[in-house]
Amino acid sequence: MKFTFDHNNINVLDLxxxxxxxKEALGFEEVKRYTHDDESFILVFMEDGTTGHRIELTWLRDRTEAYNLGENEFHLAVKTDDFDAAYDFHKNMGCICYENKPMGIYFINDPDGYWIEIIPARM
Known part of the structure; x- marks a missing residue:
């Protein structure tokens, strides 16, 4: 028996x-969208075009308050082939929320406050 990664899900307030x-911060493209018959939720799958791993953005119609992310210890991580350019790009976007210069990584946060770790390809 073998398991492989398919996707990770996060819930969002503004789909x-x-x-x-x-799309802007990471270059991910929408590859699939599902709207439930009663329109109570929408699922959007995005991927990097390389690995096949997807992120599922789930929008719930009746949700109005921000999601409780706890201490935000859960995060996604992506590698970049040009760390310095990515850092400058995200700095200009204003979405860098934490830097760990000794480790050579940083984090950005999405509109709902989820953290995404940016890792140089060499790691």
Whole structure:
């Protein structure tokens, strides 16, 4: 028996804003969208175009308050082939929320406050 990663899910308050963020900040593209028959929720799957791993953005119609992310210890991590350019790009976007210079990584946060670790390809 073998298991492989398929996707990670996060819930979002503003689906359009989140889709735009993941497209701009990370270059992810929407590859699938599912709207439930009663329109109570929408699922949008985005991927990097390379690995096949997807992020599922879930929008719930009746949700109005921000999600409780606790201490935000859970995060996604992505590698970049040009760490310095990515850092400058995210700095200009204003989405860097934490830097760990000794480790050579930093984190950005999405519109809902989820953290995404940016790692140089060499790690």
């Amino acid at each position: 359009d804003k989140s889709v735009a963020f993941y």
